[in-house]
Amino acid sequence: MTAPGALPPGLVHLPARLDAAAQRALLAEVRRAAAEAPLFRPAMPGSGRPFSVRMTNCGPLGWVSDPAGYRYQPLHPETGRPWPPIPAALLDLWRELAGYPHPPEACLVNFYAPGARLGLHQDRDEADLAAPVLSVSLGDEALFRFGGTARGGPTRSLRLGSGDVVVLGGESRLAFHGVDRIYPGTSTLLKGEGRINLTLRRVTRP
Ligand SMILES: O=C(O)CCC(=O)C(=O)O
Numbered sequence: 517m518t519a520p521g522a523l524p525p526g527l528v529h530l531p532a533r534l535d536a537a538a539q540r541a542l543l544a545e546v547r548r549a550a551a552e553a554p555l556f557r558p559a560m561p562g563s564g565r566p567f568s569v570r571m572t573n574c575g576p577l578g579w580v581s582d583p584a585g586y587r588y589q590p591l592h593p594e595t596g597r598p599w600p601p602i603p604a605a606l607l608d609l610w611r612e613l614a615g616y617p618h619p620p621e622a623c624l625v626n627f628y629a630p631g632a633r634l635g636l637h638q639d640r641d642e643a644d645l646a647a648p649v650l651s652v653s654l655g656d657e658a659l660f661r662f663g664g665t666a667r668g669g670p671t672r673s674l675r676l677g678s679g680d681v682v683v684l685g686g687e688s689r690l691a692f693h694g695v696d697r698i699y700p701g702t703s704t705l706l707k708g709e710g711r712i713n714l715t716l717r718r719v720t721r722p
Pocket residue numbers: 624626634639651660693694695713715
């Protein structure tokens with residue numbers, strides 16, 4: 517599935533960076549966070565078309581999307597409460613891997629049920645593009661597609677498994693990327709089928 521050859525500069529894939537115990541511990545943290553800040557279904561700006569992915573957030577800021585647009589906000593759109601804190605294990609991972617001296621402000625939690633996908637996009641709602649985007653996968657495998665920084669350019673695919681970390685930094689910070697599909701039944705980490713992706717981002721300039 518993965519095209520041969522090196523990944524583009526700034527795109528780092530660390531397969532199974534978290535071992536099984538670390539994945540279980542992180543999943544327990546994510547469950548606690550989702551109990552406090554329930555998953556919600558975002559909608560596309562303008563059309564209001566619902567995402568197939570459900571989301572929640574941890575951290576001082578959370579990413580939301582609704583007919584009014586994409587934005588970061590400090591409060592959950594449905595409960596009106598602040599997002600729970602980012603799990604310490606994720607902050608440690610950021611310190612180790614981000615190459616950026618300030619903490620992330622948002623941890624977007626994406627839940628992909630079988631059939632969910634995320635179209636090709638750039639992560640560009642952040643003011644400080646010097647910070648990378650760092651994401652961790654938990655649960656079923658996913659087909660992750662990435663390209664360059666121009667829409668419509670060539671793309672390649674990478675299969676992401678549970679515990680994998682992907683960093684989009686440097687020249688790849690604004691690379692187009694998305695998730696074409698997940699592969700139900702390829703992991704036993706979650707109780708049922710599905711995939712969780714945790715995406716850490718610095719939003720504001722320090
Ligand atoms: O699920 C993934 O691996 C990617 C998620 C993503 O690109 C995003 O939330 O912006």
